[in-house]
Amino acid sequence: MSSTLLECIEIETRPNPSHAVIWLHGLGADGNDFAPLVPELQLQNAPAIRFVFPHAPVQPVTINNGMAMRAWYDIFAPDLVRREDETGLRLSQSAVEALIERENQRGIPTENIVLAGFSQGCAMTLQTGLRLKQKLAGMIGLSGYLPLAGLTDAERHTANQDTPIFLAHGTMDPVVALPRAQATQQKLTELGYQVAWKTYPMQHSVCLEEVADISAFLRKVLV
Numbered sequence: 001m002s003s004t005l006l007e008c009i010e011i012e013t014r015p016n017p018s019h020a021v022i023w024l025h026g027l028g029a030d031g032n033d034f035a036p037l038v039p040e041l042q043l044q045n046a047p048a049i050r051f052v053f054p055h056a057p058v059q060p061v062t063i064n065n066g067m068a069m070r071a072w073y074d075i076f077a078p079d080l081v082r083r084e085d086e087t088g089l090r091l092s093q094s095a096v097e098a099l100i101e102r103e104n105q106r107g108i109p110t111e112n113i114v115l116a117g118f119s120q121g122c123a124m125t126l127q128t129g130l131r132l133k134q135k136l137a138g139m140i141g142l143s144g145y146l147p148l149a150g151l152t153d154a155e156r157h158t159a160n161q162d163t164p165i166f167l168a169h170g171t172m173d174p175v176v177a178l179p180r181a182q183a184t185q186q187k188l189t190e191l192g193y194q195v196a197w198k199t200y201p202m203q204h205s206v207c208l209e210e211v212a213d214i215s216a217f218l219r220k221v222l223v
Helices: 086-105 120-129 149-155 178-190 208-221
Strands: 008-012 019-024 049-054 058-061 067-070 113-118 138-142 165-170 195-200
Touching: 019 086, 019 120, 049 086, 086 113, 086 120, 113 120, 113 208, 120 138, 138 208, 149 178, 165 178, 165 208, 178 195, 195 208
Parallel strands: 019 049, 019 113, 113 138, 138 165, 165 195
Antiparallel strands: 008 049, 058 067
């Protein structure tokens, strides 16, 4: 991955946004995946928000027979965590930090930014947000898990110790098994984070009730 900024789709709810949401897609998807969600969130009464939907780089993914696709990092095995692509995770963390920095340069302070992600994007939200040296407005992790969990305590930064975190998961998820997400919620709670935890009767996807809960969370933290 080069030091150039990731390509992104951007949607502004109104001109001159004062807040931003950087939303990270899942494995094999791209920034278009969640862009249609913006009107569904019904944030008309919220401050003006810039939604940023970056495209992850294209790289071979071991678990998919080495096929090249958009991925934030490589995945070696279905359990996701026995062997992890630490190099890939840290490279993508730098890329996400660069997107936060660009919002800062465009006049949006980090404390007005929410990091959000689905699946691999959830992993990147937690990988980046917990280590970030500036306080975020919030973090949203959907259908994902905490990567490099054994290193989190040593590497996390105090800046986001009190940042609200919304974690959501499908009870029938065949991709990221529910116990993996439950372990994430438990670990973050043990580390003293404010975690709101919701499950929905769905697979590895997003449902209407969840969208309403995301909207409520965004309205609460983007003030």
